[in-house]
Amino acid sequence: METSQFEIDLGNLFAFNPHHQFSSLPSSREELVKECLQKGTELVQAIANTLFNLPSTEDVDGPLVKLPPPTTRLPREKPLPKPKPPTKWELFAKARGIKKRKKDKISYDEPTGTWKRRYGYDRANDEENIPIIEAKITDEPGEDPFAKRQADKKKRVEKQDKNRLQNLKQAAKVDALPSHVQLAATALPITGTQTAPKKVTKDELVNVAGIAASATASGGKFDKKLPGEKPAQHKGKYRKFLPVVEGKGIVGSQEKEQTEKVLNKLISKNSHDILNVDKAVTMYNVKKEKRKNQKGKSSATSSKLKPNTKPHQKSSKKGSSSSKKGSSFSKKGSSKKTKTT
């Protein structure tokens, strides 16, 4: 027959005849339905032809046929599950080449000499069932060994919980959290596909509040603040308006000043200041001082070279150069005094 013309997807038990076209629509509804069903029957027969020729196994209810996977591609309903990242231990075990070994379900219980289950109720070698703990030399006096045993166990459990949480966090980062586990931070109906909402930081919140405040005419200045809320950070400049009405004289020239300032800035941008009188004067003074100092220094060095055994009185009687120096010292001293006082 013309089965080769049909597209057949056996996985979905679906057949499609892309060649049929009504040359002229049948006049009545009955005829139309009849023709449609007839065409449908052809297709169903085509599916059956391939289906009944598949190898089948007999079952109580009838022949069972193994269907091939569907060929028509339809969209998924949920994203592909992501592989779970290895836990820290798994990584470590892999690096060290440690392999999992299966343990027996039961193990030998030494105190009773019987075989008991390894874990759970009435387990073998349960350290909590030991009624007497022998004292050792290393024991600290005043410490309850039973309480210590309990505390140690608690610590171990806590450590394991911490490790587990860490591994779950890592899994949550790559969206591979097991579907039945929920980290309390992700308050979501759990399907395993939803990403947890990002926690908003304080800075971001402040920024958002600032943006929201800028929507008001006053820039949020008169908004009601929550307890502990800081005034919104204002970015940019406030515009300053000069008084509209002013008196004459100096007070009234504010606007003029403003415009002049701008104008001067513009004009003077390219004309470098040739002479700054203040600067020039100070520079001149400094240079003069330096020259004086140099003259004084040359004499001072000569005096320094001489042995300084003589008392001050004599030195004061000496040459003019030294006296000059002395005067300079006194000057310095006086200046210091003023500073200190």
Add this chain to the structure above:
Amino acid sequence: MLQVKTPKKGRVRRALEKRAPKLVETGKKTLILHGTKTSGVLNSVLTEIYNIKKGSAVKFSRKNENIKPFESGGETSLEFFSQRTDCSIFVYGSHSKKRPDNLVIGRTYDHHIYDLVEVGVENFKPMESFAYDKKLAPRIGSKPMIAFVGEGFENVEELKHLKEVLLDLLRGEVVENLNIAGLDRVYVCTSISSNRVFLSHCGLRLKKSGTAVPRMELVEVGPSMDLIVRRNHLPSDSLRKEAMRTAREQPKKKLKNVSGDAIQGKIGKIYVPDQKIGEMALPNKAKGIKRERREAKLKDQDNGHVSKKQKENKA
């Protein structure tokens, strides 16, 4: 410290695991709901679709004011329902002057709307109006055969899209093993014109043909209706690409109790429970067979003669 929440009960955990994304998906659930106004025709269309899909469908009976799938913002509560019911196909009916007997069929991906097709329903014939042998009535949840006829489904974009959506809606669960004797329903879709599709639900009668393949005969069991394509909304390319991804390797089923051996080859382990032979009832547990009596008898035999002799002597 962050808290880890896990379900306290196994049933809850299993339910959650059922909802989790899977490598190979086997079928989608359908959500059936309606808008503010529905006509009588539409009400029966929705209930019949529900009846056809029973087992993998959820039907809502309340009016939904704020569901407008084609408008932005009108899909939020739809997506919410899809998440709640774990359905990824929805059929939404509404009736208005502009679009009478309106049916929106849509799919979701990750509980967000993937695509939408809007069709109008005409010439609807409900199940009750068909008379047929009730033995041929399809059973609930049986795997249907689907036949599409007409070049319109290949040439017209809207119909092509409709074909895909209808296939997704009608195909039921993806199965690996099929009981051929259980085939009892067929959907026939025919494109009558460029925007009109005839959809009919049929039962199947197998007749002897002389060969291994029986002759198929379709019996209309209803409902049947004409669908007129109105609006449609296609997914964006990136979303389509994302949704069409499939797992490269199929998940392997765990082989239990089978181990390999280089010398002996494949070794299977069979568990045989303790047979308790000692407690077994014997077929004829006559009194004479009882152990103590038997032993007593033996004893008697040893010194039995004596007693008898004694008796004789006495006599």
